[in-house]
Amino acid sequence: MKYVSNVVSFVFIAIFSVALVHGQEEGVAIEYTDADKARIVQIEEAGASVLEVAQNDNRLNVAFHLASGEISNDKIATVKDLPFIISLNLRGTKIDDQGIVNLTGLKGLERLHLEKTALTDAGLKQLLSLESLTYLNVYGTAVTDAAIEDLAKIKSLKKVYIWETKITIDGVAKLKEARPDLKIIPDLVVEKAKAEAEAKRKAEEEAAKKKAEEEAAKKKAEEEAKKKAEEEAKKKAEEEAKKAEEAKKAEEAKKAEEEAKKAEEAKQE
Numbered sequence: 001m002k003y004v005s006n007v008v009s010f011v012f013i014a015i016f017s018v019a020l021v022h023g024q025e026e027g028v029a030i031e032y033t034d035a036d037k038a039r040i041v042q043i044e045e046a047g048a049s050v051l052e053v054a055q056n057d058n059r060l061n062v063a064f065h066l067a068s069g070e071i072s073n074d075k076i077a078t079v080k081d082l083p084f085i086i087s088l089n090l091r092g093t094k095i096d097d098q099g100i101v102n103l104t105g106l107k108g109l110e111r112l113h114l115e116k117t118a119l120t121d122a123g124l125k126q127l128l129s130l131e132s133l134t135y136l137n138v139y140g141t142a143v144t145d146a147a148i149e150d151l152a153k154i155k156s157l158k159k160v161y162i163w164e165t166k167i168t169i170d171g172v173a174k175l176k177e178a179r180p181d182l183k184i185i186p187d188l189v190v191e192k193a194k195a196e197a198e199a200k201r202k203a204e205e206e207a208a209k210k211k212a213e214e215e216a217a218k219k220k221a222e223e224e225a226k227k228k229a230e231e232e233a234k235k236k237a238e239e240e241a242k243k244a245e246e247a248k249k250a251e252e253a254k255k256a257e258e259e260a261k262k263a264e265e266a267k268q269e
Helices: 004-025 036-044 073-079 097-103 121-129 145-154 171-180 188-268
Strands: 049-054 059-062 085-089 112-113 135-137 159-160 184-186
Touching: 036 049, 036 073, 073 097, 097 121, 112 171, 121 145, 145 171, 171 184
Parallel strands: 059 085, 085 112, 112 135, 135 159, 159 184
Antiparallel strands: 049 059
């Protein structure tokens, strides 16, 4: 039994060791040079937060969106050409199309936040060089349908956010046709279909409600008419019965009068 227990322990340790080595193999270890480290310091001094992706992945997530003060093109230029930046958040910064040039050399960039910036179609075109980009957020920018072809050309792109841009439902339809694999948020085509379905549902619901109300009103009117007719018939019957009773009394009174007259005449004879 002790031997079996030792074997089980050995197998467990072996499996755990293999899993650990496998996990290490899946990680990413960048050998940063002194120049790289100096550049990272510059990025932090420019106001960005810099964090490693994970314990076994020392590539970098760089975020300027929480920095204090104005973050302009010159500060963002501190990230230029650094291949080990995997995520860059520039939400609400002052970057414009000219500043986008500083991002074109970020070959390892997978996630890019450009929401609430001065990005236009011209700036988006420059992102075509980002061959690893899988996530792009251009919410609240001036991007239009003119950028659809360029978005479709970013083959690595998996998800794009287009809230409050100038991209129309026709543009979304075109992008969906060119890139059916791409997740578009919001999907204006789907949203339109949902809105139409909801409008149809509400219209049918209103029509059914109106029909039910009309049928209820009709039924009520019929019941009231029937009740009124019954009341009138009853009233008429009562009036006829009263007339018949009065006629009977009049007839009886006349008959009594004639009999009295005959009796009087007989008495006089």
